[in-house]
Amino acid sequence: MSKISLIFYWVFFAVLNLKASEYEITVLATNTANFGGIGEWSFSALLESDDEKILFDTGFNENTVLHNANLLGKDLSQVEKVILSHFHGDHTGGLIKLRKTFKEINPKAFSTVYVADGFFxxxxxxxxxxxxxxxxxxxxxxxxxxxxxxxxxxVILKEPIEISKNLYLSGPVERIHERVVVSPGFYLKKDGLLLDDLVLDDQSLGILTKQGWYMMSGCGHAGMINTAQKFKSIQNRDVIGAIGGFHLFRSSDEVVTKTALALKEFGLKQLVGGHCTGIHEARKIADIVNIQNKNLSHGAIGTVVTKDLKILRSSVE
Structure with a gap:
């Protein structure tokens, strides 16, 4: 075989082996649990690349993420960067326990935490x-x-930032295209007056894959359309995937339909809902957008999105 042929085959198979994303995603906390996992009203997901591990949100009860990670054989001792989507306890509850558990093994474990302005x-x-x-x-x-x-x-963010290769945080998201989701029972105080908390510290994560943006939200208080538009403002690519909580449960058909039509326009191909997304609402979005069942999951403990963007242990299939 000639040198030219060898080079051709090497390039051909190298292209075939390229992954769509640098990161594999594993759900460590959400409402639904399989295989002995702890389910609770919360969210957490582990992102793993060839170089590092990053945790997005830390669950509600302090032991949930630890238990589920151990069950799934995930070593969290090398997690050094943590993203907290917003201040609510069902996303921040495990942080301190995780730091205490791993800081002797790795002094940098869970030591750098990214939050959006307004978190404190x-x-x-x-x-x-x-x-x-x-x-x-x-x-x-x-x-x-x-x-x-x-x-x-x-690290308090006021604007988007790339924290690792092709991994971006939105920072605070402008509320432009859809209703503001308030935080019932929580208020801010200004000049002695109690004001509705609009959760302006809500932020999301975006993985820039070869096909476009794959976004992750904890609750999506800023709105799914607003959040998708935020990532498109960073780089104008399709939003091809979404995972996490998007606060659509109990939303009106009008709101869900509006969201779905926008996501269809953005190029959504895969939806892994969970936490506060709503099973009925996720199904409705999938029907409007025409997402295939293999690319739809409500997510459970142990649900994985691989680097080539396949869903493993899907609760739909």
């Missing part, structure tokens, strides 16, 4: 009493003292 705003209940809900703390100052003592460093 003190929240109150309807009576004006402290209600932080951050990682089980009502008082934000107490939470900050505990995390500081543990050597956790927070």
């Amino acid at each position: 705003e003190q929240r109150y209940d309807e009576n004006g009493e402290l209600r932080g809900f951050i990682g089980g703390f009502n008082d934000v100052d107490n939470f900050l003292k505990e995390t500081d003592d543990l050597g956790i460093r927070f």
Whole structure:
């Protein structure tokens, strides 16, 4: 065989072996559990590349992510970067326990945490009493003292940032195209007045794959359309996939249809819902967008999106 032929075959098979994404995604916390996992009202997902592991959200109860990771054979000791989608306790509850568990094994484990601007705003209940809900703390100052003592460093984002190769955080998302999802029972205080908390610290993650954006949200309080548009403003590519919580459960048909039509226009091909997305709502979006069943899952503990964007252990199939 000639050298030219060898080069051709090498290039051909190298192209075949290219993965669509640098990152494999594994769901570690959500409402639905299989195979002995702990299910709860929360979200967490592990992103793994050839070079690093990153955790997106940390679940509600402090032991949930630890239990489910151990069950799935996932070693979290090398996780150094953490993304918290917003301040709610069902996304921040495991952070401190995870840091305590792994810091002796790896001093950098769970030491760098990315949050969006507004994350540390003190929240109150309807009576004006402290209600932080951050990682089980009502008082934000107490939470900050505990995390500081543990050597956790927070990076507060006001705009999008690339934190690893082809891995972007949206930072705060402008509320332009859809209704604002408030945070019931949580208020901000300004000039002695209690104001609805609009969860302006809500942020999402975007993986820039070879086909386009694959976005991940914890609750999607900023809105699925707004979030997708935010990533398109970073680089104008299709939004081909979405995973996580998108706060569409109990939404009106009008809202779900509007969301679905926008996602269809954006080029959505795969949806892995979970947490607060809603099974009925995810199914309706899939029907409108014409997503194949193999590319639709409501997600459960252990659901995986591979680097070539295949869903494993799908709850739909």
